Amino acid sequence: MTKTAIADAAQQKDFEETTYTKVTWRLIPFLFICYVFAYLDRVNVGFAKLQMLSDLKFSETVYGLGAGIFFIGYFIFEVPSNIALHRFGARKWIARIMVTWGVVAAAMVFVKTPAVFYFLRFLLGVAEAGFFPGIILYLTYWYPAARRAKIIALFMTGIPIAGVVGGPLSGWILNRFDKVNGLPGWQWLFLLEAIPSILTGIAVYFYLDDKVSTSHWLTPAQKSLLEKNIAGDSGNLEVHSAFGAFKTKRVWVLCAGYFGIVMGLYGVSFWLPTLIKASGVTDALDVGLLTMIPYGAAAIAMVLVGRSSDRMKERRWHVAIPAVIGAIALVVSTFYSNNTALAVITLTFATVGILSALCQFWSVPTAFLGGVAAAAGIALINSVGNLAGFVSPYMVGWIKDATKSTDLGLYCIAVSLVVSALIMLSMPKGVVNR
Template sequence: MASPANPLHHPGAGAPPSTFEEATYRKVAWRLTPLLMLCYVVAYLDRVNVGFAKLQMTTDLNLSDAVYGFGAGIFFVGYFLFEIPSNVIMHKVGARVWIARIMVSWGVISMLTMFVTTPTLFYVMRFLLGLAEAGFFPGIILYLTYWYPAHRRGRMTTWFMTAIALSGVIGGPVSGYILKTFNGANGWHGWQWLFLLEGIPSIVVGILVFVLLDDRIAKASWLTPEERQLLESNIATEDAAKHDLPIRTVLASPRVWLMSLIYFSFVMGLYGVSFWLPTIIKATGVTDAFMIGLLSAIPFAAAVVGMVLVSRSADRKRERRWHIALPAVAGAVGLVLSVVWAHNTLLAMVSLTLATMGILTTLPLFWSLPTAFLAGTGAAAGIAMINSIGNLAGFLSPYAVGWLKQATAANDSGMYMLAAFMVLGGLLALSVPAKLVNK
């Protein structure tokens, strides 16, 4: 979690940072990053564990692939509706209270999903989970802008977002184990235990956030006065070059809409893999739930390595666009190959690993684009808008893959569609002016 090699003290400055500055940012990283990563691990686990629950609940509740895909995706409709107001509220009341509120409420709703008995109830609980979680991810992205200037933020965003991959590494085997071991205990199905047991950590971590997280640099009692002064000076210097535009202006900005479309494309790939990976692995001939969980951890473990290495390169070279576009193309290639090798478990796992590495690597680096030119309340609204529109792909992606799978009795069309969106996102990223984002 060390700071990028030889970053400049301020954008445009000519000397490397002092040992004191490096030590200060290292101290901040060790204080904030583990807690934020833990938050996202449990958040993402509660969001996508429905992919493992599907292995049993579709049979138990007689849900079709299209019904499952719609239910998995409707989460993002609730997410979309409350995203912008949630982020603006966080900017005003502070991350500590608001992030804690989000985590506790979504943990409770996730646990209650165990009582779903009909497609309608499944849709309702997924929609409510989206409402509860709205604002969490863009809130953290905004929160990082309070602490890190742009040339350090890419690395920290990547560390935070490796939690997506870590949740896959941890959640896959754990979810598979719960499904297999707890099925029938107390008269409940394995998928019911899955929602119950994996909702509890969100509530516990939400309480930790309320106790440990500081809203701003000025409130961090664990920093010395000299450290606070240094951090605030660096943020002030960067913010002076930005414009805190009115929310209405930000939401109408062509740049913000371009960012939304880029992110939409990448999220199509992300949730196509996240919600359907267990099903794809099962289709290669693996039937044991615990083994599916273990195999699903492999692509996410590899993605952690790819995310960290590529983000280091991007921060060191202060180049963003190609570091986003090339992994996007790699993700597309992996998705296509997963179809070509669909009936060979080893080759399918290789292609799914390439796809997952490429898709996940694009995401943290993408967020270095909009945060390079948004500030203040405008940043809160802009980041939330980009994330909410992008995450509509979280609704469309699993539903479209499920519908295509049901219509064609194969995964081929769905994976080709996701691959096309990854290529589109990479091309659009290259269209962003380099001088705007390479800082």
């Protein structure tokens, strides 16, 4: 290769890196903030539980069912919502989702009976359906498969950051606003944490671009590069139609694999405050501050694992190993449930493993699904997998009421994580490692 050719190649590489850096800074911080608010509104019921159950005389089983019934509405409307996003565009559809769920989340202040609790949690699932898979689909419009693991990891750090920010914030609201204007702290929690979602949803409508070609902040050369790289992926995509996604065996296998990982996710998300409180921490703000540790560590680990996955172009083991680490840590955490320091340490390893496996998982289906099949397939996997969000909290709540301990529930979650790891390793190496 001549010096001129080498110089041209280096210049092209620099141009490509500069373009993707520009795209990342434009999209990821904003989408990340959206996801933080989405996840916070979904799981802040775990902090509200610290006051709500005693105020309303709800049992652990009622709480578990209410926390989990969110995912029934989510399941029913997930696929239609994602296909609608593919058809109508991300800008309008994601804005609609965020404003709707913000309004429903604020309505949680009216909960007085189990029936109202169940209804609003179900409605919240309906409102939020399509947000997460919609963003995963949206990222495939901008990034080729080889760059996706790190980008998805950056976006999905919204989950642990919601814990880092939401834990202390939720604890502070519970303490500071309790009995202000006659309302208990848990009602203020739902109301105040819903406002950012509504405001951000309005901002989505004016900020996001539906696709590369409609963006006003990219030069024609940058648009051409991005579209060329996305088009270059199409030769590796095996499924392109919505019906084809439903007929593809690998999609259903991934549904099962994702189900086990989500069992772990919501086992931690909905019960982490309770587990920390049970270790001997009584103040709500202290519980919130301690939840920062597992989530902060997970945010760092997710990005590092994502970079490793892209660098090595390996996906299966980058899901399986963290899942097994999460399973082992959950089991070990039950041995130290009365020791705050050791409980937090073991729950930190559990959270790191589960969230790292979760974010790496999404580099697998996008490696072989394209077009409307990606919209349908991603939504199908997410909706079926998220049924674990119903099973996990309800199961743990029922077991705790029956045995006065969460240990057996955590053991069941650990088994599901190991099964998911084995499922991911069964996927064909040549299909997913791209």
